[in-house]
Amino acid sequence: GAVVSQHPSRVICKSGTSVKIECRSLDFQATTMFWYRQFPKKSLMLMATSNEGSKATYEQGVEKDKFLINHASLTLSTLTVTSAHPEDSSFYICSARGTGPRETQYFGPGTRLLVL
Amino acid sequence: AQSVTQPDIHITVSEGASLELRCNYSYGATPYLFWYVQSPGQGLQLLLKYFSGDTLVQGIKGFEAEFKRSQSSFNLRKPSVHWSDAAEYFCAVGAARSGGYNKLIFGAGTRLAVHP
Numbered sequence: 001g002a003v004v005s006q007h008p009s010r011v012i013c014k015s016g017t018s019v020k021i022e023c024r025s026l027d028f029q030a031t032t033m034f035w036y037r038q039f040p041k042k043s044l045m046l047m048a049t050s051n052e053g054s055k056a057t058y059e060q061g062v063e064k065d066k067f068l069i070n071h072a073s074l075t076l077s078t079l080t081v082t083s084a085h086p087e088d089s090s091f092y093i094c095s096a097r098g099t100g101p102r103e104t105q106y107f108g109p110g111t112r113l114l115v116l
Numbered sequence: 117a118q119s120v121t122q123p124d125i126h127i128t129v130s131e132g133a134s135l136e137l138r139c140n141y142s143y144g145a146t147p148y149l150f151w152y153v154q155s156p157g158q159g160l161q162l163l164l165k166y167f168s169g170d171t172l173v174q175g176i177k178g179f180e181a182e183f184k185r186s187q188s189s190f191n192l193r194k195p196s197v198h199w200s201d202a203a204e205y206f207c208a209v210g211a212a213r214s215g216g217y218n219k220l221i222f223g224a225g226t227r228l229a230v231h232p
Contacts, residue, residue: 004159034219043206043224044160093159101216102167107152107160 002028004096006108013084014116021079021111023094029074030096034105035067038091050077084115118143120209120223128229129197137192137226139207148210148217149190151181154225155203163205166190167216177201202230 003026013019023033032051036044048064050056050071058064066088068080077096081088093110097103119142129135141147148167152160164175171183181192190207206225210217 041227043222046219046221049219095160095220101213102148103216104162104165105220106162109157109159 002026002096002104002106004030004094004106004108006092006094006111008111009109010112010114012114012116015085016083018080018082019084019113021081021092021094021113023077023079023096023108025075025096025106028096028098028106030077031074031099032097033071033077034095034097035069035077035079036093036095038093038110040091044093047079081113084113086115089113089115118147118209118211118221120207120221122205122207122223122226124226125224126227126229128231130231131199132196135192135194135197135201135228137205137207137228139190139192139223140188141190141207141209142188143209145212147190148212149181149183150208150210150220151175151179151190151192152206152208153203154206160206163192197228197230199230199232202228204228 005024007022035047038044047062048056048058050069052071056069071077095105095107097105121140150165151163154160163179164173166173166183173181204225207223208220211219
């Protein structure tokens with residue numbers, strides 16, 4: 001299957017700083033990318049959907065000013081956690097899919113964020 | 117609203133035994149259904165998917181799933197489990213969009229442990 005990478009795989013930052021996480025589709029063009037958050041021993045919670053060249057669509061309850069999403073190209077989306085706080089510590093996972101409405105979503109390996 | 121229920125949080129089986137992981141969904145129209153597996157340190161991998169047609173779906177790694185509309189179920193099965201199958205398994209339903217699906221809604225997951 002197609003490959004999606006995330007960078008960094010883990011990051012530790014101080015409270016109040018911003019952290020950027022990259023999601024790349026390595027061998028296909030991703031018109032749509034998704035960002036999820038996964039709490040320990042919990043399921044994946046969709047945070048937002050981004051289409052290349054458009055503003056992201058955020059799920060209810062997700063602060064768009066805190067979680068900035070940019071999808072500037074067909075192979076790259078970024079999630080920036082602004083003014084991070086300890087409660088933002090989590091596992092963030094991205095997924096990407098191609099152009100067709102029945103395309104499979106391919107998932108990245110995830111990024112572990114720890115805010116001290 | 118769409119939802120996915122995985123009744124079993126944790127299942128333990130012996131190596132070589134058969135396996136069935138349960139998944140029930142709530143959805144008004146014909147659903148797009150998926151099973152993903154998540155191993156530690158790795159991204160979610162698609163095991164199989166159901167869009168239409170034959171209700172018994174074959175996937176990778178010897179897994180299969182059966183769509184039963186009358187029971188709103190999409191249970192995952194494997195006739196003989198291997199130690200390497202120990203992982204977290206997620207059932208998901210795709211929210212419909214024109215001609216296909218958009219975002220995925222995940223169940224809480226079932227953690228599978230395999231005894232030697």
